[in-house]
Amino acid sequence: MRYLFLFFVLLSLESTAQVLPNFVVPAGRTKVFETKGDLDKDGIDEVVLAFNTTKKIDRTGYTRELFICKVIDGTLKLWKKNTSVLWNSEDCGFCTDNGIDLSIKIKNNTLIIEQTFWHNTRHTSKHKNIYRYQNNDWFLIGSTYNDDYNCGFHHTYDINFSTKKVHVSYDNEDCEDSVQLYPATEKLFKYPFKSVPKMDGFTPGRTEIKIPNSKQFFYY
Structure with a gap:
């Protein structure tokens, strides 16, 4: 039974390797972030990379692309490409020297992306979005938006899309x-x-929904 299970695992890996193309960095791209972690619960780390493209959009800088790659026989294989979840390189208001505040990490088989917009030196909008691979696709399963104004207010909008609960x-x-x-x-x-x-x-910060039986809204 043990050997039979191992056989099917190896067969699955071989099948995946035949389907997924080799990952090649597109021409002119500049890498801005890289991280590793297990996203499909197979015990093997995937590699996640973020790049600036060569396309610049007015004052918001260069558009960005996200690539999720599997490692098969020591070779990066392109599993997923996304062009919507990362803000542009200068879409950060009062940008720091490093440009947009961006963090990408993998925890509990989910991909967590955090991005910060500086309205001014006292006011920030921090977006944390959690993505998971399920049902043969990638989904947004959680969102936390912190709207902070120093010596003013702290507003938090937290959403669990799996349970449909909003706090x-x-x-x-x-x-x-x-x-x-x-x-x-x-x-x-x-x-x-x-x-x-x-x-x-999906692009973080673009969605506004009215809270039922209220004049207020929540955002993600």
């Missing part, structure tokens, strides 16, 4: 002790998402 919190502050703060408030509810969003076509 919104509003926390206000002021650095002057003489000013009375508004009390923190929270909203926890289920939203009737029609489906779990797919990775392809």
Whole structure:
């Protein structure tokens, strides 16, 4: 039985290797991030890479591409390419010297991408999005958006698309002790998402939805 299981694993790897093309860095691309981790629970690390393209969009800089590769017999094989989930290289408001604040990591077989937009030196919008490979495709399963204004407010919009649960919190502050703060408030509810969003076509920070029975909105 043990050898039979091993046979099917090797057969599956061989079949995958025949289907997936070798990964070749497209001409003119500049690598901005690379990380490794297991995304399909097979015990073998995948390689995730982010590149700047040669296409520049006004003040937001160069567009970016995400590549997810399998390692088969020591060779990188292209498993997934995405052109929507990464912001442009200078789409960060008051950019730091390193350009857009970007973090990519793999945890619990999921791909976690964090990006930060600086409205000014006190106000940031931080987006954390979690993607998972399931049902033969890539899906957005979780989103956390932190809207922070130093000495002003901390708003958080957290979404679990698998359970359809949304948690919104509003926390206000002021650095002057003489000013009375508004009390923190929270909203926890289920939203009737029609489906779990797919990775392809999704761009963080572009979606606004009205909270049921409220004049407020949540974002992802």
